[in-house]
Amino acid sequence: MATQTAPLWRDTERCYRAVTARDQRFDGQFIMAVRTTGIYCRPSCPAITPKAQNVRFFLTSAAAQTSGFRACRRCLPDAVPGSPDWNVRADLAARAMHLISDGFVEREGVPGLARRLGYSERQLGRVLTAELGAGPLALARAHRAHSARLLIELSALPLTDVAFAAGFSSIRQFNETIREVFATTPSQLRAASLRRGRRAEPTGSTRxxxxxxxxxxxxxxxxxxxxxxxxxxxxxxxxxxxxxxxxxxxxxxxxxxxxxxxxxxxxxxxxxxxxxxxxxxxxxxxxxxxxxxxxxxxxxxxxxxxxxxxxxxxxxxxxxxxxxxxxxxxxxxxxxxxxxxxxxxxxxxxxxxxxxxxxxxxxxxxxxxxxxxxxxxxxxxxxxxxxxxxxxxxxxxxxxxxxxxxxxxxxxxxxxxxxxxxxxxAPDVLLTTDPAVRRSAAALGLALPGAARGWRPWSSYATRYLQTFAPEENLS
Missing domain, CATH: 3.30.310.20 (DNA-3-methyladenine glycosylase AlkA, N-terminal domain)
Structure with a gap:
């Protein structure tokens, strides 16, 4: 697997350059929070770039929320591609994030998540807080808030049904979370989405x-x-x-x-x-x-x-x-x-x-x-x-x-x-026994696996390139 390097979100100078350039390539790779407004954004947010001394960077929206910041309603920082970091990393935090994004905490709770990962609840909470800035409950809460926003804006479901569909245990918890995360109420979120014309055509309650x-x-x-x-x-x-x-x-x-x-x-x-x-x-x-x-x-x-x-x-x-x-x-x-x-x-x-x-x-x-x-x-x-x-x-x-x-x-x-x-x-896997990979390597004069040392941590993508451009098999 890939050798870990210092996480991007800790490199404040590089992150601020990305924010200044409004570089969409970094959306989902870190969160920018502004101390003076109490709001967190994606790096490409079109709002005026804040001063460097007023900015903090987080790896996850849950970490920003835990620190008291609310989601920007202009750039919608939760509506971006997920962090590629979870695939490059294979540690406990990355594996936990895969399961949390799959809704595992909503189904089996934090104890079930810890059992599935083979750790105690205390160990899991300590590692996630140290690595991601938030514990499993906060990470799951951010996931629920994102699911709720999708249902609020893209479905005609009654808001009561949205609350339980998104995994909240009560209407009160649903309302409080939406208010804290998005600085608005569920009904105001829905009204705003209708004004922007974001609602899909009605397709039934399960579509x-x-x-x-x-x-x-x-x-x-x-x-x-x-x-x-x-x-x-x-x-x-x-x-x-x-x-x-x-x-x-x-x-x-x-x-x-x-x-x-x-x-x-x-x-x-x-x-x-x-x-x-x-x-x-x-x-x-x-x-x-x-x-x-x-x-x-x-x-x-x-x-x-x-x-x-x-x-x-x-x-x-x-x-x-x-x-x-x-x-x-x-x-x-x-x-x-x-x-x-x-x-x-x-x-x-x-x-x-x-x-x-x-x-x-x-x-x-x-x-x-x-x-x-x-x-x-x-x-x-x-x-x-x-x-x-x-x-x-x-x-x-x-x-x-x-x-x-x-x-x-x-x-x-x-x-x-x-x-x-x-x-x-896993991004760093080279399928050296795959027939298409072997044909392609032979045609290109590549001696595998030695020639692949410089491809890390993206050997899986090299595998796909070799498969895609492999010569047809000679059956004669």
Whole structure:
């Protein structure tokens, strides 16, 4: 994994330069708070740049909120791509943030989060406060506030329903949090969104249309083609026209019931249409979709490192903003990997979901749970892996320690690096045994892994470049 360096948000001089330039590339990588106004902003906020002596920098919005700052209503600092730091880092704080953004605290509380990460509540709180400036409850509170704002502004749900859908335990807690974080009331937030014309067209109480931001450049066609080439009928669907892939959808297994998602790339965002059984799953669904498309990546940082290699530089120039495809569900991805070509037939064993409205009407099936796969007529190795997933002895979730998960996967004879790259979003994985990578390396005269030393911490992106430009296999 990557060697850690000093975090960006502690480099006040560099952060202030980014703020002065209103550089959008740094949105989501740190928070700027202004002492004189009590407000925190994204680095690219269009407001007048405050004096350097009046500014503080934080890694997370939760840390800024804990220090008494309120979110800027002009730049909406929570509506930006997530920090790429969580993928580069593999420590406890980063793994906790993956689970918190997936709504884990709302479902199982801080004790459940600590158990899942293998730490005591006290240890977890101490580490998160030291690393991120806020404890798990404050981080989860910031996540709830963001989910609530999405529902307030983009749905017609009654505000009472919004409160519980976002994970708040009471209307009072909901009102107080919105007032503290956004310096306004929920009803005023909704009224302001209507004046700005931000509300999506009504689509029913469980349907939402969201705009998912990303850091440009973004090779949308590349990541969508990857998923489309592996799409399972019923579980996934693809819409393709002459100009390329215009839509990709799939079913989602969420905590409170199945969901459907349809993704359509736009010039400056990805349109995300969701149909959910329960709106409490909104935050988790969005988090999983962002991982699926690697929307929180920092393409500029990747290009600086890989573009410095004279062999890779032409590839980086040809396809800027290439992404590493992720996964919405660890057990599903693992089972599909070990099933190989049999995945399509096994997918038909999944439970049926009510079809959505077009273009989601072809999404009819959830990928089967591990216990169903274990009971099916599959190969012994697949049955063993599925049984381990079913009883919890193998658990590839986004909060896993990479080293521990790697050891477990290798014990089952599984390609661990592939799973780490896609499930955990590990950015520094080189798939040296991948046939396409080997063909590409041979064609470029690269001796792997030695030639890859200069690619760290972005070897996963180098892997994707090599796969993308691999020569066709010679079958003669």
């Amino acid at each position: 939402l249309s969201l705009r998912l931001p990303f850091r440009a450049p973004f090779d949308a066609q590349g990541v969508l083609r990857y998923h489309a080439s592996r799409a399972l009928p019923g579980v996934e669907a693809v819409e393709e026209r002459a100009e390329g892939i215009t839509g990709y959808g799939r079913t989602l297994r969420l905590s409170h019931g199945p969901g459907l998602v349809w993704l359509s790339p736009q010039p400056d965002h990805v349109r995300c249409d969701l149909a959910l059984t329960d709106l409490r799953d909104l935050g988790s669904a969005v988090s999983r979709v962002r991982r699926l498309l690697d929307l929180d990546a920092d393409p500029e940082a990747v290009a600086r490192v890989l573009g410095a290699d004279p062999v890779l530089a032409p590839l980086v120039t040809k396809v800027p903003g290439l992404r590493v495809p992720g996964a919405v569900d660890g057990p599903e991805l693992l089972l599909r990997a070990v099933l190989g070509s049999a995945a399509a037939s096994v997918a038909a064993l999944g439970s049926q979901v009510p079809p959505g409205e077009p273009p989601m009407d072809t999404l009819t099936t959830l990928f089967p749970e591990p216990a169903v796969v274990a009971a099916a007529g599959v190969k012994p190795h697949v049955k063993t892996v599925a049984a381990a997933l079913a009883d919890g002895s193998l658990d590839p979730h986004v909060g896993r320690d990479p080293g521990e998960l790697r050891a477990e996967l290798l014990a089952f004879g599984i390609n661990a690096d592939y799973i780490l790259m896609r499930v955990l979003g």
